[in-house]
Amino acid sequence: MELIRKAKSGTLESSDVLVTVEPAGELIITLDSPVKEQFACAILETVRGVLEDFSVRTGKIELADQGALDCTIRARLTTALKRASQPAGGEK
Amino acid sequence: MKRDNKVMPSLAEAIRQTGLRDGMTVSFHHHLRDGDAVLNLVLAECEKLGVRDLTVNASALMACHHPIVDFIRKGTVTGIECNYMHPVVGHEISKGLLAREVIFRSHGGRPAALERKEAHIDVAFIAASTSDRAGNCNGRDGRTAFGSIGYAMPDAEHADNVVVVTDHLAPYPVSVASIDERYVDAVVVIDSIGDPDKIMSGTTRVTRDPIGLLIADYTARALSASGLLEDGLSFQTGAGGTSLAVASFIGEIMRGRGIRGSFASGGITGMLVDLFQEGLFETLIDVQCFDRDAVRSIRDNEKHREISASTYASPAVKSSVVDHLDIVILGATEIDSQFNVNVHTDSNGFIMGGSGGHSDTAAGAKLSVIVAPLIRARLPLIVDRVGTISTPGKDVDLLVTQYGLACNPEKTELDYRLRSAGLPVFTIEELHERAVGITGVPGRHPSQGRPVARVVSRDGDLLDIIRAVNR
Numbered sequence: 001m002e003l004i005r006k007a008k009s010g011t012l013e014s015s016d017v018l019v020t021v022e023p024a025g026e027l028i029i030t031l032d033s034p035v036k037e038q039f040a041c042a043i044l045e046t047v048r049g050v051l052e053d054f055s056v057r058t059g060k061i062e063l064a065d066q067g068a069l070d071c072t073i074r075a076r077l078t079t080a081l082k083r084a085s086q087p088a089g090g091e092k
Numbered sequence: 093m094k095r096d097n098k099v100m101p102s103l104a105e106a107i108r109q110t111g112l113r114d115g116m117t118v119s120f121h122h123h124l125r126d127g128d129a130v131l132n133l134v135l136a137e138c139e140k141l142g143v144r145d146l147t148v149n150a151s152a153l154m155a156c157h158h159p160i161v162d163f164i165r166k167g168t169v170t171g172i173e174c175n176y177m178h179p180v181v182g183h184e185i186s187k188g189l190l191a192r193e194v195i196f197r198s199h200g201g202r203p204a205a206l207e208r209k210e211a212h213i214d215v216a217f218i219a220a221s222t223s224d225r226a227g228n229c230n231g232r233d234g235r236t237a238f239g240s241i242g243y244a245m246p247d248a249e250h251a252d253n254v255v256v257v258t259d260h261l262a263p264y265p266v267s268v269a270s271i272d273e274r275y276v277d278a279v280v281v282i283d284s285i286g287d288p289d290k291i292m293s294g295t296t297r298v299t300r301d302p303i304g305l306l307i308a309d310y311t312a313r314a315l316s317a318s319g320l321l322e323d324g325l326s327f328q329t330g331a332g333g334t335s336l337a338v339a340s341f342i343g344e345i346m347r348g349r350g351i352r353g354s355f356a357s358g359g360i361t362g363m364l365v366d367l368f369q370e371g372l373f374e375t376l377i378d379v380q381c382f383d384r385d386a387v388r389s390i391r392d393n394e395k396h397r398e399i400s401a402s403t404y405a406s407p408a409v410k411s412s413v414v415d416h417l418d419i420v421i422l423g424a425t426e427i428d429s430q431f432n433v434n435v436h437t438d439s440n441g442f443i444m445g446g447s448g449g450h451s452d453t454a455a456g457a458k459l460s461v462i463v464a465p466l467i468r469a470r471l472p473l474i475v476d477r478v479g480t481i482s483t484p485g486k487d488v489d490l491l492v493t494q495y496g497l498a499c500n501p502e503k504t505e506l507d508y509r510l511r512s513a514g515l516p517v518f519t520i521e522e523l524h525e526r527a528v529g530i531t532g533v534p535g536r537h538p539s540q541g542r543p544v545a546r547v548v549s550r551d552g553d554l555l556d557i558i559r560a561v562n563r
Contacts, residue, residue: 014469035470037440037563038534067469069530 001054007083010068010076017068019080024060027051033065046070050077059084097225098279099261103137106280107215110253112138114145116214117171119251121244122152123219123231123380127290130219130257132159133282139168147171149213151202151243151401152446153181156290164189173211175199175446182443185544188560194443194545196436196558199379200405200414200452201550203246207408210552216251218244218271219285223258227276228269232391232398234260236285239381239390240360241270245400248275259285270398292383298340298363299333306494307463308337310515311421314490314497316345317513318506320418320459325353327373328453329364329421331382334463336363338421343367357404357413358420358449360386360396368396377413379404379449405452407550414449414456422450424462424491426478429520431485431500433462434478436547439471441539441561447482452550454487459506466493471534472527474520479538480547481556491520498523537563 006022029047031040047061050073061077068076100106112118118138120131131150136159138146144167153160155178163169164184173195177185185194197205205211220229221236231241236259248254248271256271256279299305315321315338327342329335340363346353347370356364357377362385368376369389376396381387390396405414414420425445426434433454438444454460464473473493489506491498496516499507510517518526528534541560549555 035439035534037537039470039532041535042532067471069470070532 001056001081001085003056003059003081003084005084005088007080009080009083012064012066014066015068015072016066017073017076018064019076020062021080021084022060024058027058029061031063031065033063033067035065035067042070043073046073047077050074050081054081056081098227098276099225100278100280103133103257103280103282104141106255106278107134107137107141109278110215110255112143112215114143117147117149117212119213119216119247120148120150121218121241121247122150122154123238123241123243124286124288125291126154126156127287128154128156128219129284129286130217131157134217135160135163135168139163139166144168145170147173149173149211151199152176152448154178155180157181161189173197175202176448177443177446179442179444186442186561188541188544190544193543196446196545196547198405198447198451198550199243199401199449200407200412201548201552203400203402204406204408204550205552206246206250207402207406208552213247213251215253215255216244216247218248218254218256220256220258220271221285222260222262222266223256223279224262224264224266225279226264226273227254227256227279228264228266228273229256229258230266230268230270232268232387233262233266236260236288237387237391238288238291239387240378240398242379242399242404243401245271246402253277255280257282257285259283288387291381291387297333298336301333303465303494304334305337307334307465307492308341310497311338311461311463311492312341312345313513313515314461314492314510315342315419317509317515318459319509321345321351323352325351326416326418327353327356328358328417328419328457330423331359331361332423335421335423336361338463339363339367343372346372357417358453362386365389405449405456414452417453417457419459419461420453420457421461421463422454424464424473426475427462427473427491428475428478428485429524431488431491431520432478432481433483433488434480435482436480437558439479441479441559443545443558451483451487454483455550459489460487461490461492462488463492466495466523466527467531470531472524472531474524474527480558482547484555491523493523495526496523
């Protein structure tokens, strides 16, 4: 999958995560989370797994996490990646 | 000092006459909660007078007391004793702001420490919404009325010097002297002691969150099955959305079965006032009003009684109200397999609260129930070992979450009753596994810094130590 534009998915509500992805020359993942001390490794592992599933090797991936569960992180990141790979206005 | 007129021309003059010196302890009460102006005003005046090295003994430090952080940096304040500390102050303490350890007590432990002479107050500053020239005062009359003044009563009795700070001077004698002139050295009139609109902070309505409602429903069914929902019931609950939902459901059950309770106690909310006015409870016993309805009710109803913190919960007196409680509903930040409860520190080790009446009511009540969601923002409620022991597990009987209930293993009869009623009862270990199955296993990094606070049990023993967070 190729990222062609900046896209977002999610919210800043508790237990959700706001994922922002945009094209970049390298892979940069940033994580901000109130549960970083407890779950940073688990969250990053999930993120890398989803990126691998979509064969995304470069891009800027920003997570403003509010304590989202694994399934939520996966869903939000998947949606953000799909949005970022389509031309603007292309999604329904 | 004239015995018939104690009114001082200014706060500075009032402080000066107390003989307040470096190294002394001053006390405050928090009935105006996030609207209190008196603590900040007094400390600012102390700073101007050049008094340093003060210990502040406050029933609670709220968000509005954030300026205390500056007074600590300037050396005006070098010690804190309190029963609750809002995170805006707590985070600074956890980062090592104060060289001396904070002493955390409970609402009953604080007066008990005065009664046992383990704590000493040199000068008590008492915010009162009405006072006469002799210091007969209360919190129920005047434009800044906040209701019960219960936490300040032990201060008035035990402090060496008592200053009543009011914004409404009434003719002698005021009709209700919650604190009376025998104890008062000086009265000072200021423009405003605070903003009573800010007494009510956070949620004070029945929750609409389905998880909270499910927890409240399980709780009501558990109480119903416990055998304690009988005529003469005594009950206490907090002001959180889930607690209020429990109170509302209990009201429904009592109405349905024609049960008449004896008293509801504690921090009193409009919800409890409603149940009382409907006749479901005979009396309200009030150490602190949580909202305007409670403030109005304590003024208008004789059976809505104002009590001191000592009468409420002190273990150092011959008996207190908590000893008569059947049921108390409480919250938790964390609970462990020993049923120890933490309400002092967050998952990262930062101070964010305190016992309040948690450990007192848990110890006193026949049935103490912890209501809390099993998972909050990916953090499991149940942990291997709580970050801080606020209430020891021996005083906690039942945990209710949206995924099910767990009884303290000591409570075999309760466990049997709940299972027989068809409630989803598990062991606390089973609920723990359930939570971690959803969230993943959280990494734990206990704070390793120097001690910044000690949690003292209501009996005066060391319950736990809170360490600095060095991250």
